[in-house]
Amino acid sequence: MQYCKRCKITVRNPRRKCPLCQGNLEGNPEEENRMFPDLRRESSRMAMGFRIFSFVCIAVCVAAVSVNWILGFHSFWSGYVLAGVGCMWILSAVAIVKRRNLFKNAVWEAVLLWVVFLFWDFITGWRGWSVDFGIPIALLAVYAILWVIVFLTRAPVSHYMIYMVMVSVGSLVPLIFLLCGAVSVRLPSVLCVAGAVLMLSALAIFKGRALGDELRKKTHL
Incomplete structure (x- = not known):
């Protein structure tokens, strides 16, 4: 166990400096006394893994x-x-x-998938598969993923409500494609729009007050 002479305290969690005076600690740190996980190690491993992944991506591009x-x-x-x-x-x-935020992660991935689908549909000669299947199915998948996260994490309503609203509003975009006649296969888009309407209705009816409070909090009104 480590000790600070100036503050006359013992420090159980291994540290380099005293948490009070930032002075040097005496004694040897004992890993078995660690009270909290070392997030720096996790971040370091994640960073190294991503660097390796980035290098592999560059190698594949150079080889191609x-x-x-x-x-x-x-x-x-x-x-x-x-x-x-x-x-x-x-x-x-x-x-x-x-x-760190699985709900925000899912929403970001959904937005990026929109862009990716439209981009690939465009560079491959625009066959319309992105608006027929890609975007609606991606949104339906995000709905399912969000509910799975809610079920597994037992998150309170305030943690995921705003993300449900964002996905629901985004799921109304296929309605614009339907009205403009840009969709050849209607089923995925209709299911996506119907799911959005039902979700927004359920939130407004059953969680209206919480929804209003959350929106005011996020928009600072």
Whole structure:
């Protein structure tokens, strides 16, 4: 156990400095006395893992362009590899940065998937699969993921209500595509819009006061 002469206190949790005076501690730190997990180790391991992942992504891109160059640029197929790896890297980076808040993480991933689906549909000749299937199914999947997180974490309503509202409002976007005639396969979009209307109605009817308080808190009104 460590000891601070100036403050005359013992420190159970291994530290470099005294928590009161920031002076040097005497004695040897004992890991078995650690009261709290060392989050710095977790962050360090996560950072190292992400650096390795980033290097692998760069290596894949370099290898793809090199092979494409050796075989001749008759078709720039390596461009699709670069785009795919870039999308995967961005999705992974956001997942790691937002890992502390699973609800916020799910919403961010949903927004990024919108952009990714539209981007890939555009560069592959726009067949409309992004608005027919990609965006509606991604939103329905986020609904399911949010409810699974709620069930597993037993989170209070105030922790996830605003994210449910955000996803529900976003799920009304396919309605615009339906009204504009941009959708060929209606079923996923109709299910997505119906789910959004039901969710917003349920929140307004059963959790109206809590919803109002949460919105006022978030908008500072």
